[in-house]
Amino acid sequence: MNRREEIMLAAEKSFTMFGYKATTMDQVAKIANVGKGTIYTFFATKEELFHSIVWKMVGEMKNVSEKVVIVGASFQENAHARIMQLLKFRETHQLFIKLIQEENELRTPAVGEVLATIEQEILKYITSKIDRGVAKGELKPCNSELIAYLLFKSYLALVVDWNKTHEEQLTEEQIAEVLNDTIFSSLLV
Template sequence: MTAEKKTAILRSAAEAFALFGYKGTTMDQVAKMANIGKGTLYTIFSSKEELFDEVINRAIMKVVRVAQSAISSERSFQENMLAIFDEVMTFRKKSRLLDKLLKEIRIAGTPVVLKAQKKYEEALERFIEHLLQDALQKGEIVPCDTKIVSYSIVQLYIALTLEWNRTRPSLDKEVVKQYINLLLLNGLTLKQ
């Protein structure tokens, strides 16, 4: 199996999960969309969960690349954090896969999808923790436990972008950034 063929299968799987969600996607559908036999698909991925896990891992890597691309050495820690959230929220809105899976979480609470959300959150936490450690070493932020702060930042982000929407109208990304800045970043940043 060539790397190109595996990439094509994963692209088809991502499309199927984006269209039908995790629960609604079958290995049959993925095989048809990838133009391969179902048996061939099972020789590469032993289960739908394994295939989904690989699709999610790739989506998370894309989100991390998007976040990394938002960082500029010309900006302060606080400005970089706001730019990161701006880019991540824009990416998430454009991603049919992430959008569909978030809807599935709200409607069905599918355990496999909840596990994927947790993996996504943990990846963001690790990314932010590294930024916090770097900012701490540079003297840009107050002394803090970077694990606790990265967790808090991500949970506030999740609360404002997902949880809030369950019972209220969605918040604009500028409002989300404003409250992340107000509630967390302002308190972290050393005043000059």
């Protein structure tokens, strides 16, 4: 394996275990079995290294989200499956969990920025799927960015926020039903 990848793997391990702030470049160098200086031949700063790893994670996230698509299924079925998969990734992927935790507890600025970027990326992703649906004639023309925003924030509210104030979480059926009746139904031709 080339050194760049080894460094990224080591850094990912460390970020996952200790978070961004608490991983030191010495730590990363040690795990990667390279001198600290070597890291700086591939990445200009700690933040650039961080960005590379997060970017890779965003790629994986899109990939797993595409995996749940059923060809021939309706737009809303696939949209629901994809977004639920994104949120499952968010609550399952160890690095992602660690970053959310660090954001809540430490407010590390670099982490906040990165999480905002990830959200932007997800929104671009959903927007593009809506645009695609419109282009294929499955959906009415609409302000796709606005709808993507509303849709994603609604999923976040029902899947994530709801549990902060309610004892038992909503079932996937409840969520699918209410969003089918509201946002999705307004999209269909």
